[in-house]
Amino acid sequence: MATLATDDDILKAAEDWRKAGKGVALATVVETWGSAPRPVGSNLVIDDEGNFLGSVSGGCVEGAVVTEALDVIESGKPKTLEFGVADETAWKVGLSCGGTIRVYVEKVE
Amino acid sequence: MKLDILKSLNAERDARRAAVVVTNEATGEQRLVKAADVARDPLKDVIEKHIRSGKSGMAEDTPQGKVFLTVHVPAPRIVVTGAVHISQALAPIARLLGYDVTIVDPRTAFATQERFPDVKVIAEWPDVALPPLGVDHYTAFIALTHDPKIDDPALVHALSRDCFYIGALGSRKTHGRRLERLKGQGFSDADLARIHAPIGLPIGAVSPAEIAVAIMGEITARLRQGPQKAPDAPLEKTLEKAS
Known part of the structure; x- marks a missing residue:
């Protein structure tokens, strides 16, 4: 799966997956503090089998977002998630301190 | 996001027109504001500012409360x-x-x-x-x-x-x-x-x-x-x- 998808591809995929009858959720970075690796507005699209496209954190929290997204697809209720990007992870990707991100997850319906 | 909003948003992006999705996180309420409609929108000022900077972000204290603006602006x-x-x-x-x-x-x-x-x-x-x-x-x-x-x-x-x-x-x-x-x-x-x-x-x-x-x-x-x-x-x- 492409990791360098542009925002175009991500939102197109969200539309195409939904039209194909899949359960689909869209995650969006709505706020960041500190050195968050992906800017506000970044998207991740997830289908009901856990396939995903895009990125909200450069890999740190995608797993957790995908798990929560499966819940959102089932319940239909949007959720806001907050993550602290661990200092160690932040250091590995070349950031001097940890960051915090808030991610809004909603069902495409 | 309603599929209709997503479809319209993708259509605006294809046509190289700016568009903003306004989301109220608390209520889940959401709408699409196309560039052509910004001038008559109740959140005109804040939406214009975001379109100009090309940046998404939270807007507090708007006439519609605290909302999140996802900004989509074509590549110049x-x-x-x-x-x-x-x-x-x-x-x-x-x-x-x-x-x-x-x-x-x-x-x-x-x-x-x-x-x-x-x-x-x-x-x-x-x-x-x-x-x-x-x-x-x-x-x-x-x-x-x-x-x-x-x-x-x-x-x-x-x-x-x-x-x-x-x-x-x-x-x-x-x-x-x-x-x-x-x-x-x-x-x-x-x-x-x-x-x-x-x-x-x-x-x-x-x-x-x-x-x-x-x-x-x-x-x-x-x-x-x-x-x-x-x-x-x-x-x-x-x-x-x-x-």
Whole structure:
């Protein structure tokens, strides 16, 4: 799966997956503090089998977002998630301190 | 997100028009605001500000409470007539700033891919090259050949479009003569006031690379500040206003 998808591809995929009858959720970075690796507005699209496209954190929290997204697809209720990007992870990707991100997850319906 | 909103959003993006999704996180309420509808939107001011900066973000204390704005703005483009020395310096700067660059020059000795690696070069006259490019609001247009046979028809095309910036190289005298010719083609003073000339911010640029910096500075100002602020207001005046 492409990791360098542009925002175009991500939102197109969200539309195409939904039209194909899949359960689909869209995650969006709505706020960041500190050195968050992906800017506000970044998207991740997830289908009901856990396939995903895009990125909200450069890999740190995608797993957790995908798990929560499966819940959102089932319940239909949007959720806001907050993550602290661990200092160690932040250091590995070349950031001097940890960051915090808030991610809004909603069902495409 | 409702599939209808997503479909409309993707359609706006395909058509290279700005659009903003307004989401109330607390209620889950969501709507799409297309660029054409911003002026009559209750959140007009904050939406305009976000479209101009191209940045998504939270907006507190709006008439509709705390909302999140997801901003979708097309990638800006630059179309240049003149595969000249300034263009050679300008192309890499513009690419670094995130613009798609197209160079148009019918003189085949100038318009070569070797002189302009990594950008689109079209060795055709403007009347052939420009119409298929779809010059739109997110396009900056600059005329750099010094040759009215090439620059004039290109400027006529740019003036007929909604590009956010039009600039033309040449001294005040050269530009004065250009304005006379364009008036003869039926353009009003208001139309012609859209052309930035002498081109670029007044930074005393001398070399082609410095002129390219001055032009890209001016284009950045028009992209981020919109058309109403005078680009050449003296620095002292600007500082006075700020304090």
